[in-house]
Amino acid sequence: MAAAAPEVFAPAQASASPRVTYDVIVVGAGYAGITAARELRLKGYQVLVLEARNRIGGRTWTDTFAGQQIELGGTWVELTQPHVGAELKRYGIPLVADAAPERTFFPTPSGPAEFTPDEGFTRMGATYERIFEGSQQYFERPFEPLYRADLLAGIDNLSLRARLNQMSLTPEQELLVNGQTAVYSGGSSSNGALTMLAQWWALSGWNNDGWNETMKYRMSTGTVGLLNAMLNESQPTVRLNSPVAQIALSGTTYHVTTTAGVTASAKGVVLAVPVNVWQTIKFTPSLPAAQTTAASQGIGVRTGTKLWIHAQSPQGRFYAQGAEGGSPITMMIPDKVTSSGGMLYSAFSTDPNFDPTNTAQISAAVSQLGANVNILGVKSQRWGSDAYSRGGWAFRKPGQLTNLYPNVQQPGSRLAFASGDIANGWSGYIDGAIESGLRAAQQIATMI
Ligand SMILES: Cc1cc2nc3c(=O)[nH]c(=O)nc-3n(C[C@H](O)[C@H](O)[C@H](O)COP(=O)(O)OP(=O)(O)OC[C@H]3O[C@@H](n4cnc5c(N)ncnc54)[C@H](O)[C@@H]3O)c2cc1C
Structure with a gap:
């Protein structure tokens, strides 16, 4: 299924006075972030997705090589994986067997x-x-x-x-x-x-x-096909080339600032970057204890x-x-x-x-x-x-399951955490990223 491109634009292409205040800012346009953005848009919220790279997908990356479609990151999925299975059915994306x-x-x-x-x-x-x-x-x-x-x-x-x-x-x-x-x-x-x-x-x-x-079935569209279908249905605003450097809460408003110094504001934030990246962003207030520990230990x-x-x-x-x-x-x-x-x-x-x-x-x-x-x-x-x-890919170290879970999935103040690295089920997989995006969207919707 070829999904039409959603509105995806880099700051240079944005209009002279783009909206700077949203209901929710989602940081990271991988499977976790795009799932959360889709859910929140379908609940009627204004959503901005800030993505550091010049593409969506994160640790999934559909590309071509030697004339063939390839995946440089996550690839194989199954209909029995409940979250990705439901999404593939929802958008009518067939799987092909290797x-x-x-x-x-x-x-x-x-x-x-x-x-x-x-x-x-x-x-x-x-x-x-x-x-x-x-x-x-x-x-x-x-x-x-x-x-x-x-x-x-x-x-x-x-x-x-x-x-x-x-x-x-x-x-x-x-x-x-x-x-x-x-x-x-x-x-x-x-x-x-x-x-x-x-x-x-x-x-x-x-x-x-x-x-x-x-390790047998992959999406006929490439992994990016499902992401495009999610964006196409829900149409959040997505800004590429926008690495986030700071996330600061002031009263009931979050101010999210990119490395280029552009700030957007929202009532809540979904942090959907890999756990290993959490340490590179300055949070005010600091991350809660479980997330601070996870960030210092790393999971990917x-x-x-x-x-x-x-x-x-x-x-x-x-x-x-x-x-x-x-x-x-x-x-x-x-x-x-x-x-x-x-x-x-x-x-x-x-x-x-x-x-x-x-x-x-x-x-x-x-x-x-x-x-x-x-x-x-x-x-x-x-x-x-x-x-x-x-x-x-995420792979927990000894002790991380019992020491970090379930606190690492709990939100902070108006701040929810979405990442395939901390899913309950298929952690380390696309399915887990979708699971965590669904959970984070629900959590943030109850807080804003
Ligand atoms: C080599 C490899 C093979 C894999 N194989 C499989 C497989 O076969 N099947 C499977 O199901 N899973 C597989 N996985 C795992 C799967 O790809 C991941 O679990 C899943 O894609 C994670 O999604 P995510 O949204 O949590 O994180 P990510 O995909 O990492 O998305 C996070 C996003 O945040 C962005 N970001 C980071 N920092 C910032 C910042 N400061 N500001 C703004 N944006 C930022 C990133 O650019 C990225 O787009 C594999 C992973 C790898 C690396």
């Missing part, structure tokens, strides 16, 4: 080895089933993560590394999963909480088939990089996974065949020393995974060094 890999490479104690896809993913899933034993109890209700806070008390402090060590896995089993546990955690399985990945597993139905489905992985590799490969449509501490590319996923006869692959790295623009480094990294590529081109996005995300 073609399955025909070959897989996984690390083994004697180096990378080829498995049939069925064998490779089944073996990995069997190991995950052991690692997440007990999650049906401690995540009895996966969308209410603290429902069994009593059980989580003894588990939330465990890192994925601690859990892997606890399991007495064979070297073969450990190598089947530690590349994934490390990459999701931002490079080291010691950084990420067991309960983060276990919650995703629980949300996937506590089984491997459900887990594998989470600091080193997340996504690459697109256009290549010819004798292995064709292959999926490859590395070991923790091995190849700087830890996951490589086949995508489309291009008109030049090459293949597009998406790949993930969390190695800060890896240069995702250097084809020699990429070729060497792929060889370490057990495959070979003749690279025709690359495109990449280092989310960790991006000033407006300061990290990639």
